[in-house]
Amino acid sequence: MTRKKVARKATLLYIPHDSTRRNRFKKRLKGLMKKADELAVLCDAKTCVLVYEEGKAAPEVFPSQAEAVGIMNRFKSMPEMVQWKEVMNQKGFISKHIDKLREQVDKTQREYEDGKIRYLLHKTMHGDLSGLVGLNIEELTKVGYKVDVLLKSISERMSKIHSRTLPPAPCVATGSIDMGSPALYPAPPQQENRLDMVSSGGDLDTLVYGGYAGANFSSSDMMMQMQSFDMGFGSSPFPPM
Template structure:
């Protein structure tokens, strides 16, 4: 894994100039590669500390042509998806708030399920320290679970096959069991 470099101002002048020249050379090389690989026109203007004229790539004349061509492009209609930084950050914050709320609800649901689990396994003392809001949430969860169970049972009963009908030509009376010499016997009487 590449090591992250801490970005900060380099206080030593000669080190800073050397680093600037090295990075500038790399930037110009990347701009040239981008122009070749993508068949695009690229230019780079870099203003060095203490110098009035910028470093220009590929040349001053070519850079001026590219910039003039860019300035002469017609104003594009704003894209539906385009947004400024403020609206982007606002949307991102809203999404994060939604995620936090969702996670909070999942956490509360898990805590309530755990309380119900403990209660069902014989520890009703867990309800003693709860406030009214927590008790209300537990009650609501019990209601939701009971409704879910009722709906499942109704669905199962509606999907169950009807009992098989018995086709008999005679009535059978099973009678009551009788005791004969210490053993139980069932007498069937056919009528």
């Protein structure tokens, strides 16, 4: 039979029946030592448990008496401020829990008042002024403060929007490439002489294999000269008569 989980709102009371109290003590003690062992393994921490049972002088010790004595001596050798840093009694625990609950209540109250003022301002902007009737000085001051906060927030947002600069216009390619001035690209050497030779009725083969070979031109240079020749005279290699 598994042990029931204790509810948070359940009230812990002293068990008056002796046998029931002793059985409950054994079960809880076993679970407490198991948790201490898990804490030591998972977190690599030094843990020990000393529990004084009712009516017994010697305590129940975990993990062993020698190890527990070593851990306690190490703890006592620490400064007093470090020893009492995380120590808390029942009164301190309850007080800390009450403070947390009060903080939650205050936060909820502030959120409720903020929503109420926003709803009132929304109605006022639509011409319904009935919500402002009957407010005292303190409530009107809160409404005015909220209006100032909202206006400041809107002004800051508008300033950020206006301060943003437009991105530069993208560069569009026109498709035409400027190759520079024609003077930067001089004509190949002896081109005019060869054109005159062809114009005067010279043989094209003699021009290619004689004049080009004598000038030690490569095949790529020869192709460039032929292209320039075609561009100058059209499809026919000879000028029109």
